[in-house]
Amino acid sequence: LNSVPLRHFLDLKDLDTATLRQIIDTAAGMKRMQQGRRFPLHPRQPLAGRQLGLIMSKPSTRTRVSFEVGMRQLGGDAVVLSPQEMQIGRGESIADTARVLSRFVDAIVLRTGHTSNLHDLARWSSVPVINGLTPDSHPVQIMADVMTFEEHRGPVKGRTFAWTGDGNNVLVSLIEGAVRFGFTLRAATPASMKPPQAVLDWALREGGKVEWTADPRAAVIGADCVVTDTWTSMSDSEAEASVRAERLEPYRVTTELMALADPQALFMHCLPAHIGEEVTQDVFESRHSVVFDEAENRLHAQKGILAWALGGPNWTSFGKEQ
Numbered sequence: 001l002n003s004v005p006l007r008h009f010l011d012l013k014d015l016d017t018a019t020l021r022q023i024i025d026t027a028a029g030m031k032r033m034q035q036g037r038r039f040p041l042h043p044r045q046p047l048a049g050r051q052l053g054l055i056m057s058k059p060s061t062r063t064r065v066s067f068e069v070g071m072r073q074l075g076g077d078a079v080v081l082s083p084q085e086m087q088i089g090r091g092e093s094i095a096d097t098a099r100v101l102s103r104f105v106d107a108i109v110l111r112t113g114h115t116s117n118l119h120d121l122a123r124w125s126s127v128p129v130i131n132g133l134t135p136d137s138h139p140v141q142i143m144a145d146v147m148t149f150e151e152h153r154g155p156v157k158g159r160t161f162a163w164t165g166d167g168n169n170v171l172v173s174l175i176e177g178a179v180r181f182g183f184t185l186r187a188a189t190p191a192s193m194k195p196p197q198a199v200l201d202w203a204l205r206e207g208g209k210v211e212w213t214a215d216p217r218a219a220v221i222g223a224d225c226v227v228t229d230t231w232t233s234m235s236d237s238e239a240e241a242s243v244r245a246e247r248l249e250p251y252r253v254t255t256e257l258m259a260l261a262d263p264q265a266l267f268m269h270c271l272p273a274h275i276g277e278e279v280t281q282d283v284f285e286s287r288h289s290v291v292f293d294e295a296e297n298r299l300h301a302q303k304g305i306l307a308w309a310l311g312g313p314n315w316t317s318f319g320k321e322q
């Protein structure tokens with residue numbers, strides 16, 4: 001097992017504020033550098049020769065493409081694997097898979113339906129492991145969300161985010177992000193879909209400004225950013241989708257609900273969206289909505305994470321003009 005701590009990116013709570021801030025600033029720097037530049041986007045190719053392995057056990061558009069393209073833009077390469085094509089699908093253990101892949105690639109991104117697989121992979125891998133979504137969290141998404149808010153509205157610290165909808169994996173990472181980046185978060189979910197108490201207790205212990213309520217209106221009043229996500233996540237049973245939808249109906253982001261937020265409030269959604277369920281078409285297409293900037297910033301945020309995980313001691317220079 002590893003004697004030197006690896007730069008795993010498993011959950012925002014595991015990383016300190018200074019590191020997370022540097023990742024965002026490096027990502028923003030790389031984005032600025034590539035504006036107006038065609039090819040190569042990063043002439044120094046700082047990750048040349050490096051290989052990223054992506055194990056995607058669940059569908060993905062943004063996470064897969066942003067990591068794969070991001071790695072290539074930085075001069076490296078990526079191999080995308082699905083468990084059906086791997087021996088994992090026939091029962092090879094995560095421990096053995098981790099020890100084998102560690103000899104081929106320099107970092108591994110995992111999207112999995114079982115959170116324990118992520119932790120097993122990190123335990124046995126001798127290269128950094130990045131959480132590409134589990135049923136319990138989606139930290140790489142929140143890095144892009146913080147970056148997007150700051151691009152539009154300046155520093156996130158001291159601002160207020162509201163969540164209305166399911167208490168899912170994206171909300172858990174948003175709670176952890178609120179604590180680490182110092183913004184207030186008011187989360188409204190039905191009582192039966194409340195985020196895990198352990199996460200709320202952790203936020204409290206860390207001195208975070210995170211509140212839960214069952215009332216979406218109370219959460220949204222005066223907020224600088226309103227966030228939601230699908231009512232049925234990949235880890236939820238489709239058989240329960242209609243019961244969930246019934247319970248979540250009052251949590252839909254509508255024009256009326258957005259009107260309670262700050263007039264300059266942003267609307268965010270990690271995508272894919274289900275128009276008419278968690279958000280109406282008019283909000284999704286409104287001047288508040290920054291959902292496609294948010295999706296674009298997955299690329300830059302992911303490059304920031306790759307720079308940190310693989311870039312060595314001078315990784316923050318990836319975001320500085322050469």
Ligand code: CP
Nearest residue numbers: 060061062063270271
């Ligand atoms: N938001 C997000 O993670 O999208 P994908 O499922 O397409 O990766």
Ligand code: NVA
Nearest residue numbers: 168170229233234271
């Ligand atoms: N909460 C959603 C996010 C998808 C990116 C899910 O887990 O399916």
